[in-house]
Amino acid sequence: MQTLLVTGASGFLGWNLCQVAAPDWKVYGTYLSRNISIPGITLLKVDLRDFQALKDLFHTVQPNAVIHLAAQANINRCQDEPKASHLLNVTVACNVVGLCADPGIPCVFTSTDQVFDGLNPPYRETDPPSPINRYGEQKAIAEAAILNRYPRAAICRMPLMFGAAPPGTNSFLQPFIQTLREERELKLFVDEIRTPISSTTAARGLLLALEKVQGLIHLGGKERISRYDFGRLMIDVLNLPATGLRAAYQRDVKLSAPRPPNVSLDSSNAFALGFDPPSIREELEQLKDRLRD
Template sequence: MRKILITGASGFLGWHLCQLIKPQWEVYGTYFTHAVEIPDIKMLKVNLTDFQGLQQIFREIQPTAVIHTAAQSQPNYCQNYPEQSHAINVTASCNIAGLCADNSIPCVFTSTDLVFDGLNSPYREKDPVCPVNRYGEQKVMAEVGMLERYPMTAVCRMPLMFGAAAPTATSFMQPFMQTLKEGKQLNLFIDEFRTPVSGTTAAKGLLLALEKVNGIIHLGGKERISRYDFGSLLVEVFQLPTTGLKACRQQDVKMAAPRPSDVSLDSSKAFALGYAPLSLREELEKLVKSQESRVKSQESRVSS
């Protein structure tokens, strides 16, 4: 069986990717802070900023492909701790591209829609980058550095992602839902727009990129939506309390990292290759059904 190395397997996207890929590959997943066991996946504790340790992993596993999802992806953290976040987001990423080049194996990298300034959406792959925060800057540096070291790298710019919680990571929708269930106020931006996809859809896009892409590709969803309107849809589909949902603007919330207003992605290039996100309503309805089936399964185990 082909061997694949997935960095950041304990993260939200990495975990979803492992669920999808394990029937076809022998999967090795890395984690650093959050230990997690994933059935049929060989999990390894690895400090990706330790280049010698990284070389050792490549020598021992001898992967035939790498998907690099590990990152420090909190913009506020990157803004406040630029050196620590640069080490994982830029230096480690470029080293991974170099090792993939040395071994002539496919390399897939997860970048972000935050490489753009939000003033000229929807963004295509060839549009000039102009990040407004340090996280976006670091991802731009990683994109450039990785493609310089290994032009065959597939650089996948990812949108906002949602979906079922992983054992050690959630998407943005879990805190939203918890806040509303507790009867607290949830303030969501009406002036920040993205093109979200589910974690499962994003993982399918990465596998498509692994097979078909060299260079930059956008893996956004088909719908441009504000955080507030996404919250409204979430409330409707999951039948959550509506009283706590409140509209606000970016300027109302003080954040360390500046946020672009509209980084919607034009993902036509990926759609033409077979990338096929569902509508947001369909994605959320699938999550509801999956949640209901898990509850029924647990209840039947208890009763038996």
């Protein structure tokens, strides 16, 4: 069994990816501040910002493949803390990929739909990045540097993701569910359009990209949907109270970082390779039991 190194294993996507990969790989995952247990996974505490510690990690694990997830993905925090987030989202990413490039280790880097300005959807891999917030800008910078350093790396632009989450973290889904259950007000944008997938589907897409992709690939879902309409669907499938749901517009909510209106991803290239996301309704149905508590 070959060895897979997953950075950011204690995060939402990393926790799900490790579980999906475990049957076929010997998985090592890194964490920094949140030590969790994942059955069958070896977790190592590593500060990836320390280049020597990063090199020691590669020497210890001797990975056959790497999926780099560790990042500062909070859009507002990236906007407010540009230096610290640049270190994680650009410098660390380039260091990880550089350590893969020299020995030719297959590598996946996760980027984001936020590299686009949202004015000309749906976006294909050939469309030039046009970010309007620092998070998207940092990911676009990392993409370009990685393609230059290691063209064989797979760069997966990820959409909005939802699903079950490890202790101490959430997807956007859990706070939405809690708010609706308590019948408090939940304002969701009608003018922010995405192509969401579950974290399990995302994990399968990343493993597919590891095997079949070099360069850019989009791993979005098959449906374009607003956050508000996602909320309505969530209420229907999960039998939640609808009393608190309110439609809102981006212009009405003050946020640190601007949000692009429509970053729908055209993922037809991934679909042609076998990436086959279920419908959002099907994904939510499959998550019902895991989201009940």
